Amino acid sequence: MKPELPPRIAVLLINLGTPDEPTAPAVRRYLRQFLSDPRVIEIPQFLWAIILNLFVLPSRPKRVAEAYASIWDGDSPMRNILNGQVEKLQPRLAKSAAPFRVSVHSAMSYGNPGLPDVMDALRKEGVDHFVMLPLFPQYSATSTGAVYDAVTKWSLKQRNLPNMTIVKDYFAHPLYIKALADSIRRFQEKHGKPEKLMFSFHGIPQPYADKGDPYPKRCKCTAAQVAHALGLSADEWIISFQSRFGKQEWVKPYTDVVLKEWGAAGVRSVQIISPAFSADCLETLEELAIENRETFLHAGGQEYHYIPALNMDDAHIDLIEALATPLVKGWAGTLDGWA
Ligand SMILES: C=CC1=C(C)c2cc3[nH]c(cc4nc(cc5[nH]c(cc1n2)c(C)c5CCC(=O)O)C(CCC(=O)O)=C4C)c(C)c3C=C
Numbered sequence: 167m168k169p170e171l172p173p174r175i176a177v178l179l180i181n182l183g184t185p186d187e188p189t190a191p192a193v194r195r196y197l198r199q200f201l202s203d204p205r206v207i208e209i210p211q212f213l214w215a216i217i218l219n220l221f222v223l224p225s226r227p228k229r230v231a232e233a234y235a236s237i238w239d240g241d242s243p244m245r246n247i248l249n250g251q252v253e254k255l256q257p258r259l260a261k262s263a264a265p266f267r268v269s270v271h272s273a274m275s276y277g278n279p280g281l282p283d284v285m286d287a288l289r290k291e292g293v294d295h296f297v298m299l300p301l302f303p304q305y306s307a308t309s310t311g312a313v314y315d316a317v318t319k320w321s322l323k324q325r326n327l328p329n330m331t332i333v334k335d336y337f338a339h340p341l342y343i344k345a346l347a348d349s350i351r352r353f354q355e356k357h358g359k360p361e362k363l364m365f366s367f368h369g370i371p372q373p374y375a376d377k378g379d380p381y382p383k384r385c386k387c388t389a390a391q392v393a394h395a396l397g398l399s400a401d402e403w404i405i406s407f408q409s410r411f412g413k414q415e416w417v418k419p420y421t422d423v424v425l426k427e428w429g430a431a432g433v434r435s436v437q438i439i440s441p442a443f444s445a446d447c448l449e450t451l452e453e454l455a456i457e458n459r460e461t462f463l464h465a466g467g468q469e470y471h472y473i474p475a476l477n478m479d480d481a482h483i484d485l486i487e488a489l490a491t492p493l494v495k496g497w498a499g500t501l502d503g504w505a
């Protein structure tokens with residue numbers, strides 16, 4: 167017997183997650199969930215639980231909440247931008263799979279809206295197919311891997327599983343490279359060309375890379391392709407890694423160290439872009455646009471500009487649409503939801 171309405175396909179745009187409010191208790195809740203994930207912190211669990219509860223969670227949330235408060239825009243920028251991306255993608259994808267019904271939703275690995283809650287709610291509404299797009303352009307076990315884990319944990323509780331596809335990443339997708347290169351060109355039409363263009367990626371601990379996390383190699387590939395598209399010579403750009411956390415060694419070179427060295431060495435102007443972030447967030451709006459600016463200027467630099475993330479740029483939505491459309495269309499012909 168046919169149901170009255172055709173099967174439903176849900177496209178989920180997934181980002182890392184962010185606190186509910188820029189307050190110490192809300193940041194503590196968020197950090198507790200985030201930093202308890204063994205994908206993120208690989209220290210033996212019992213030992214880490216002690217460090218987290220005795221040293222990290224009593225002090226860090228207050229300082230981090232102040233940083234969030236300085237960039238808060240009615241809500242966390244990451245959530246605002248993710249919602250904006252969903253709104254722009256919805257009408258485009260709704261057309262692709264008619265008569266099947268496609269809807270686009272936001273979800274987060276940590277905090278709200280949490281991925282398992284979103285999947286539960288959509289399943290109750292009759293969704294039969296999930297297309298999941300973690301918006302991490304370069305796969306890392308610490309970011310994308312955690313999304314796979316969340317989906318797997320959710321699946322363990324389901325008897326009648328839906329269709330599910332997860333897009334691993336898109337670090338060298340031509341539309342991603344083009345969107346970044348065009349965004350840099352547009353920015354430089356307004357602000358001129360700098361002496362140095364810095365591609366600063368969120369870092370990971372060096373031992374994670376040594377054990378096989380492919381993230382740093384993917385970052386290098388993205389940066390080299392964008393530099394090539396812009397026709398930059400080797401001395402005009404650099405790749406670096408930011409946002410260190412904890413005492414161990416992280417992948418190098420470190421963004422703040424390079425900026426200090428450049429300032430001291432007489433480099434006058436720098437533009438910095440952070441291609442690992444699909445949405446501006448604490449790590450870009452506060453760490454790159456405010457903190458690292460001060461680092462460079464104090465070291466002797468003259469001009470420092472942060473180039474925004476792709477956020478809701480049309481070229482970014484073109485890329486996300488190109489990633490999702492074949493998966494949506496591929497499923498639009500299956501019969502799963504009819505039986
Ligand atoms: C060991 C710790 C961390 C790893 C590994 C890590 C990887 C990683 N993170 C992102 C993206 C984001 N991280 C953000 C914030 C953030 N990251 C860590 C730690 C690790 N990240 C912490 C503790 C925090 C919270 C802020 C702080 O306490 O300093 C954010 C910003 C979220 C926001 O609300 O704006 C993003 C985005 C990636 C892509 C990644 C691996 C590649």
Ligand SMILES: [Fe+2]
Binds near residue numbers: 368409
């Ligand atoms: Fe992080």
Ligand SMILES: [Fe+2]
Binds near residue numbers: 410449
């Ligand atoms: Fe940071």
